[in-house]
Amino acid sequence: EDQVTQSPEALRLQEGESSSLNCSYTVSGLRGLFWYRQDPGKGPEFLFTLYSAGEEKEKERLKATLTKKESFLHITAPKPEDSATYLCAVQARSGGYQKVTFGIGTKLQVIP
């Protein structure tokens, strides 16, 4: 069974204090790894897709990396508006369709 574990569950940072969120996964036949951002009362918003070990993607203060067992979401000099829950998900083939399994998320709070 596909599994996604995110750590830490919650993270509190001072504005400008860089850190990383971890997503470790167990999946048979990884087709893709996704990062989403979810604000309170809203649906997840797509951030990145990574497909192979060694791949990296960047967007503003966020950088996602992928190895064969885990992915990191690095946040450089975060701002209060980066506060949100960050979800990791993996995609694998299941029967006739591409199944996506989500982690529980990391709730990030950035304090001014």
Added chain:
Amino acid sequence: ETGVTQTPRHLVMGMTNKKSLKCEQHLGHNAMYWYKQSAKKPLELMFVYSLEERVENNSVPSRFSPECPNSSHLFLHLHTLQPEDSALYLCASSQSDRLAKNIQYFGAGTRLSVL
């Protein structure tokens, strides 16, 4: 207009009521999904539709009944729900359910409370 629209945003219902959740996507996608999101739990996939045909029913109780009349619309009909069904129900769409690199785009969700 946002890509995936869900209505209503909030719903309170009794255990004997019948209600429906609606989802509409404006992205030209062929696959649509229903997820349940509860506190302290990961998103749980409920149903997958591809080109209006159901391709996955993830062991969901029969009190949840999906309907997909066309590739742009998805409904979730609710009846005789239980308090533990209270959660955020999310709709998503993607270009295809079979392609790799299958990015799902989500609506804002319906916050359901069952009394």
